[in-house]
Amino acid sequence: MKGLIAKIIFAALCVVAWGPAAGADKVVFEASSPLIVAVGEAFRVEFALNARPDDGSFAPPSFEGFDVLAGPAVSEGSSIQIVNGSMTKSVEYTLTYVLMANSAGNFTVAPAAIAVDGETYRTRSLPIEVVDEGVAPGSAGAAPGSSANGEPQSRNPESEARRRLGKDDILLRAAVSRSTVYKGEPLRVTFKLYRRANVAGFQDYKVPSFNGFWAQQLNTDNAPRQRETYNGKIYETSVAWEYLLYPQQAGTLVIEPAELTAVAQVIVPSNRSADPFFGGGHDVYNVPVKVQSPRVNITVKPLPAGAPAGFSGAVGHFTMETKLPTQRLAANSAATYTVKISGTGNLTFVQAPKLTLPGSFEQYNVKTTESINTSAAGISGYRQFEYPFIARADGSFQIEPVVFSYFDPSRMEYATLRSEPLTLDVAPDAGGGGEAVVMQNRGMSKEEVRLLGEDIRFIKLGNARLRTPQQPFLFSKLYWVLLCGILLLFTAAYATLRRRIRESQNVALVRGRRANKVAVQRFRAARKYMEAHDRHAFYEEMLRALWGYVSDKFNIPVANLTKENVREELHRRGVPSDESQRFTALIAQCDEAQYSPAASVQMGDIYADGVDLISRIESIIKR
Structure with missing residues (x-):
């Protein structure tokens, strides 16, 4: 029972909140139809509304040039969403007509009208091109395996897709707001894409550099798509880029072409048989089409002669406001003279007007603040200039008016704006300061302004302690x-x-340097076996020490270790023949004694001979 009551309350709240939620959305009434249709082909025209209309308020167009086969078919739907306690309601109300054209040409579906809460809304007109080809270009009306004119299709499908796409089905045009301007006068260039085929995407963008112009890109995210007639054909157009240009020099300037590659989707009948249930028999191919806008010449006229003395290049329409300081100041006190220039034009290039102050005034760097908005109509806003100064001497002073001149292209003449003259009375310094020393024609930093009034310091008295300045390290x-x-x-x-890194990477060199150390370690192990009277292990370790030494020292692989190779290598390294014979004889004694009875004294003699022999060979090689 409690659950049922809760559901009823929730439904009531939804009904109560439906009115404000539905009324909060902006009403949109739009019409849609194919861009190109064929003679005798049935097609649909839809009128979509995102609100509930007033009963009987829909006024359809006359559909001149078309036969109405069916309609209007009304479909209506609504949905409610509640997210985090916020409810939104959407309504879809659609009226659909089925039309057919009986003759080729360009026709227009007139606007339709409908009322919502007593207010009337209208759609845009819809231009439609009707072609007499048996099937509209790029459509799927042709029979599988045949071309648009009924001939058998024997081409490659990709080639057929390119053939079906006309040379002028996708175009890129550059439209300028004006082709003749004054220097500094803005113009707008719009790069628009014209298409008569479906486009899946774009790639390889290239925007011109606009040589001779100062360019500012405009936001085109909300630019609507429209239908336009160009060269007798109807296109769907969209804005690719839009720029606001300010010419910086007189003469003929050229807007270079913009480029992009559009990926067009073309439907081509296939040789495959159509599925009896799902249909088919057609393939869609992506055809890249590179388009380029034409060059556009802009005639830039120089500004007329006779510019006023205060003209600094401002072009447009401007107003000037001044905020004057108080007319009474005390000596050595600061004040600010403010000039605000507002309007439409090349505000970015507007420079601070000249403010002439008496010679006893200290003038500092001008502070500039601005608020500039860029739109298709041009640049508008304001630039504000603040002139801080300090009156350093008392008296009555006349401050000349600030003069700002600009060129108005709409009237084709110069205009001059002037501020009101100012009489400034400067009273003596209340602190009793005398006449100030003034540095003329010099701008000062903020730190220097902070130290004004402290520029004359008290002389230090008493015994001065002098010391020799130390030279900095x-x-x-x-x-x-x-x-x-x-x-x-x-x-x-x-x-x-x-050097150590190179040597460590040389494996043979490392083994050679470690040969003596490894041999000594093996001799120590052999001595332990000798003291333990382990004859077999002693002679085995002695052989390892002798063979291992020559293998590591001379970089001889174990497979090539023979007595003859050892004698040859020792002889090549400068070891006397008797020493090499002694070395091979010692190896032979160890081989024989490893498995034959021998006394510990003999092991001591062999151990001493081995250590002595390796030491002599090492000393001979190092010479």
Whole structure:
């Protein structure tokens, strides 16, 4: 029971909140239809409304040039969404007509009208091109396996797709708001895409550099799509880019072409048989089409002669407001003279007008603030200039008016704006300060302004303690000596490190240097076996020490270790023949004694001979 009551209350709240939720949306009434149709082909025209209309308020167009086969068919739907306690309601109300054209040509579906809450809304007119080809270009009305004129299709499907796409089905045009302007006068260039085929996407954009212009790109995200007739054909148009241009020099300037590649979708009948249930028999191919806008010449006229003395290049229509300081000041006190220039034109290039102050005034850097809006109509807003100054001497002073001149292209003449003259009375400094020393024709920083009034300091009295200024360590002799020493030390360390890295990467060199160390370790192991009277392990370790030494020292693979190779390598390294014979004889004794009875004294003799022999060979090779 409680659940049922809760549902009833929720439904009642939805009904109560439906009115404000539905009324909050903006009413949109639009019409849609195919761009190109064929003679005798049935097609649909839909009128869509996002609200509930008043009963009997729909007024359809006359549909001149078309036969109405059916309609209007009304479909209506609504949905309610509640997200985080916020409810939104959407309504879809659609009226559909089925039409057919009996003759070729360009026809227009007139606007339809409908009323919502007593207010009337109208659609835009819909231009439609009717072609007499048996089937509209790019449509799927042709029979599978045949071309548009009924001939058998024997081409490659991709070639057929390109053939079906006309050369003028996709165009890129550049439209300018005016072709003759004055220097500094804005013009608008719009790059529009004209298409008579479905376009899946775009790639390889290229926008001109606009040489000779100052360019500002405009936002075209909300630019609507429209239908236009060009060269007797109807296109669907959309804005690709739009720029506001300000010519910076007189003469003939050229807007270079813009480029892009449009991926058109073309339907081509296939040789495959149509599915009896789902239909088919047609393929869709993506055909890249590179389009380019034509060059556009702009004639830029120079500004007329006889410009006023205060003209600095401003072009447009402007007004000037001034905020004057109070007419009474005290000496050594600061004030600000403010000039605000508003209007439409090349505000970005407007410079601060000249403010002439008496010689006893300190004038500082001009502060500029601005608020500029860019739209298709041009640049509008304001630039404000603040002139801070300090009156350094008392008296009565006349401040000349601020003069701002600009060229008005609509009237084709110069205009001059003037501020009111100002008489400024400066009273003596209340602090009793005398006449100030003035530095003329010099702008001052903020830090210097802060120190004004403290520029004359009290002379220090008493015994002065003088000391010799110490030379800073930076760039001294000791600095350069230490720097050179650090650089030399770094160079030496770097060279040593690089040499060790190279040597560590040489496996043969590393083995050769470690041969003696490895042999000594094996001799120590052999001595332990000798002291333990383990004859077999002793002689085995002695053979490892001797063979391993020559293998590592001379980089001889284990497979090539023979007595003859060892004698040849020792002889090549400068070892006397008797020493090489002694080395091979010692290896032979170890081989024989490994499996034959021998006393520990003999093991001691062989151990001593091995250590002595390796030491002599190592000393001979290192010479």
